[in-house]
Amino acid sequence: xxxxxxxxxxxxxxxxxxxxxxxxxxxxxxxxxxxxxxxxxxxxxxxxxxxxxxxxxxxxxxxxxxxxxxxxxxxxxxxxxxxxxxxxxxxxxxxxxxxxxxxxxxxxxxxxxxxxxxxxxxxxxxxxxxxxxxxxxxxxxxxxxxxxxxxxxxxxxxxxxxxxxxxxxxxxxxxxxxxxxxxxxxxxxxxxxxxxxxxxxxxxxxxxxxxxxxxxxxxxxxxxxxxxxxxxxxxxxxxxxxxxxxxxxxxxxxxxxxxxxxxxxxxxxxxxxxxxxxxxxxxxxxxxxxxxxxxxxxxxxxxxxxxxxxxxxxxxxxxxxxxxxxxxxxxxxxxxxxxxxxxxxxxxxxxxxxxxxxxxxxxxxxxxxxxxxxxxxxxxxxxxxxxxxxxxxxxxxxxxxxxxxxxxxxxx
Amino acid sequence: xxxxxxxxxxxxxxxxxxxxxxxxxxxxxxxxxxxxxxxxxxxxxxxxxxxxxxxxxxxxxxxxxxxxxxxxxxxxxxxxxxxxxxxxxxxxxxxxxxxxxxxxxxxxxxxxxxxxxxxxxxxxxxxxxxxxxxxxxxxxxxxxxxxxxxxxxxxxxxxxxxxxxxxxxxxxxxxxxxxxxxxxxxxxxxxxxxxxxxxxxxxxxxxxxxxxxxxxxxxxxxxxxxxxxxxxxxxxxxxxxxxxxxxxxxxxxxxxxxxxxxxxxxxxxxxxxxxxxxxxxxxxxxxxxxxxxxxxxxxxxxxxxxxxxxxxxxxxxxxxxxxxxxxxxxxxxxxxxxxxxxxxxxxxxxxxxxxxxxxxxxxxxxxxxxxxxxxxxxxxxxxxxxxxxxxxxxxxxxxxxxxxxxxxxxxx
Numbered sequence: 001x002x003x004x005x006x007x008x009x010x011x012x013x014x015x016x017x018x019x020x021x022x023x024x025x026x027x028x029x030x031x032x033x034x035x036x037x038x039x040x041x042x043x044x045x046x047x048x049x050x051x052x053x054x055x056x057x058x059x060x061x062x063x064x065x066x067x068x069x070x071x072x073x074x075x076x077x078x079x080x081x082x083x084x085x086x087x088x089x090x091x092x093x094x095x096x097x098x099x100x101x102x103x104x105x106x107x108x109x110x111x112x113x114x115x116x117x118x119x120x121x122x123x124x125x126x127x128x129x130x131x132x133x134x135x136x137x138x139x140x141x142x143x144x145x146x147x148x149x150x151x152x153x154x155x156x157x158x159x160x161x162x163x164x165x166x167x168x169x170x171x172x173x174x175x176x177x178x179x180x181x182x183x184x185x186x187x188x189x190x191x192x193x194x195x196x197x198x199x200x201x202x203x204x205x206x207x208x209x210x211x212x213x214x215x216x217x218x219x220x221x222x223x224x225x226x227x228x229x230x231x232x233x234x235x236x237x238x239x240x241x242x243x244x245x246x247x248x249x250x251x252x253x254x255x256x257x258x259x260x261x262x263x264x265x266x267x268x269x270x271x272x273x274x275x276x277x278x279x280x281x282x283x284x285x286x287x288x289x290x291x292x293x294x295x296x297x298x299x300x301x302x303x304x305x306x307x308x309x310x311x312x313x314x315x316x317x318x319x320x321x322x323x324x325x326x327x328x329x330x331x332x333x334x335x336x337x338x339x340x341x342x343x344x345x346x347x348x349x350x351x352x353x354x355x356x357x358x359x360x361x362x363x364x365x366x367x368x369x370x371x372x373x374x375x376x377x378x379x380x381x382x383x384x385x386x387x388x389x390x391x392x393x394x395x396x397x398x399x400x401x402x403x404x405x406x407x408x409x410x411x412x
Numbered sequence: 413x414x415x416x417x418x419x420x421x422x423x424x425x426x427x428x429x430x431x432x433x434x435x436x437x438x439x440x441x442x443x444x445x446x447x448x449x450x451x452x453x454x455x456x457x458x459x460x461x462x463x464x465x466x467x468x469x470x471x472x473x474x475x476x477x478x479x480x481x482x483x484x485x486x487x488x489x490x491x492x493x494x495x496x497x498x499x500x501x502x503x504x505x506x507x508x509x510x511x512x513x514x515x516x517x518x519x520x521x522x523x524x525x526x527x528x529x530x531x532x533x534x535x536x537x538x539x540x541x542x543x544x545x546x547x548x549x550x551x552x553x554x555x556x557x558x559x560x561x562x563x564x565x566x567x568x569x570x571x572x573x574x575x576x577x578x579x580x581x582x583x584x585x586x587x588x589x590x591x592x593x594x595x596x597x598x599x600x601x602x603x604x605x606x607x608x609x610x611x612x613x614x615x616x617x618x619x620x621x622x623x624x625x626x627x628x629x630x631x632x633x634x635x636x637x638x639x640x641x642x643x644x645x646x647x648x649x650x651x652x653x654x655x656x657x658x659x660x661x662x663x664x665x666x667x668x669x670x671x672x673x674x675x676x677x678x679x680x681x682x683x684x685x686x687x688x689x690x691x692x693x694x695x696x697x698x699x700x701x702x703x704x705x706x707x708x709x710x711x712x713x714x715x716x717x718x719x720x721x722x723x724x725x726x727x728x729x730x731x732x733x734x735x736x737x738x739x740x741x742x743x744x745x746x747x748x749x750x751x752x753x754x755x756x757x758x759x760x761x762x763x764x765x766x767x768x769x770x771x772x773x774x775x776x777x778x779x780x781x782x783x784x785x786x787x788x789x790x791x792x793x794x795x796x797x798x799x800x801x802x803x804x805x806x807x808x809x810x811x812x813x814x815x816x817x818x819x820x821x822x823x824x
Contacts, residue, residue, distance in 0.1 A: 161704055290702035292573055293725035302702055302725050311717045313705035
């Protein structure tokens, strides 16, 4: 295991270096230890989480690399057979976290882990199965976006009806300021991502492989667009490929990251149902879009709806369910974070959002001297914080935000 | 008000005269008083029910006909304005229960009311809105059939999908020995009735008009077939026509009569939703068949499913919900009524049902010396009582019934 790389990751917006900026927090050494461990144990394996909790990252890495042997720290950690320990040691031999980090940085990805400002705290609900960290491509803050996110998932081999519903829900949720999270797969996932992208909205693809991999291959262009306009996220290190179990375990991240999961179409025993059930276990909202009782691709959804899942027909019903009180009366909610704690990039965008009319993204980008993609990311963050609201294709300040922002403008 | 007719109604099967036979019970005088009152107050008006409960039928009739005036019994009953009383008196002037009864008997209809053996006790859940009585056309016992009945209702202007689902549910419920109750209307109702009829099953049409009226006119043939093979039921006296409020109030009878109501397709504010909500209020099961979220004709069903209604996709799910424990293990349930209390017609049919194989209706009819339609009615009654079970197109004895029946056969 070599440790040569310098930067511990990039803050969202790519503005800050390792350990600096409001969204970073974890020292480089621990970050590299976590990247190392993520190469040794598979996603969702509670082993890594338990070791971290019981021994701390450093001690575990030392044991796995044999560095602790001289000080009596060698041998398998508790609960691991000799044979399994040998396998883990072999993986540890090949792990090179500094190289992983450098490779990720070359393609604009960062490693976000517990303790970072960008870490989405709701993932902690996964307990020891919590990801050791997430590789993230894209400008926006994963933490901010996840606060107002909904998963829209479903069958790969969906019907035209399923694709239509996913696209409409993706677009309409985006229109309402919700971040659409899905798995980047063919069928329902792709339709949901495209719906959100087409509406100029925010979307997050959680992959079951490295965030440098385009899987499925046919989605190379789509995943690139999501990385430009939204976020591409994954537990697996750059270069890693998906496996059946990785798909299943990826689903728990989608479920945990979001306020609720909507299943659009799913046959019996579909992977999308696994996401929905994970959401239920985590206490998230679980929703299903009904379809014809004669459709095998709705049978899994209907099974969910016969349980605790809630039937939803449109984005309004989803927002009503997963939205908090503020959703029903957004004007009465003020910003949850003081303006002067906003990142400089977000403040520049906020300064360009008008109070009395909704401005298109391009206009705001022009004023803030940045790209439209950057602005979209900032606006969705600001939306999470209660500063701005979306009206069709435009954005304006919320009523509560107007006072502080306008007084600030007078100061300038 | 004249009182000239003799018979107080026919027992199911048309075997017994007024007041005689195991399914009758109410004396002719009270029967005529109820028929009279049903002409004076509209269906569902709690006035009639309250008067009956507080004063008894005879006293109310005397007050309405003015016969009690000489003895200080004149004037409006409590809670009725002078003006309304005058209107009720005018209707009372025109009422002629004996003529109603005679007219009904000419077309093979009987008047079943609380106290009769054929009265379905579950209608009592309607409280003072309980029908004063029901006119019934058809051979079977309304009481027995209602014990194992499910309402299948929905939009008149249904889609092909809705008609398909209603027909399949009607047929499959009938195959499982369930009686399919609906309103005889175009669309979902007709498809459900036809599905049950086509499967050689039992179906009941509850009309919002006199049972001698074919409404809608286009269903003259269908309603005739239901009267032949099943039951046609209504609160309104022969000759009465439907009105919008009568349709709505008819729905409470469908809801109360059955173990549960399935809504197949319904737009927002559809009459079928009124039936479903009445079922909910009465503590019956309420079910909905999902459809595309894009279909306006499923929007009302989906609204129900977002509440307490249960999503159902097929007859098995319906039967699982509304069936009692015996449904899951039918062999363990013995007959609920001793054989020697069965009507002679039912005993003759039961004697022809084989123990080791399922016999078709025609064969049983031949052996019992009666018609196939009569046999179908008897078999569904015997099914309610736990004696027989349906297997595809045939009928055989239940395991529990075999002992008593075979011992009886040895006696013969």
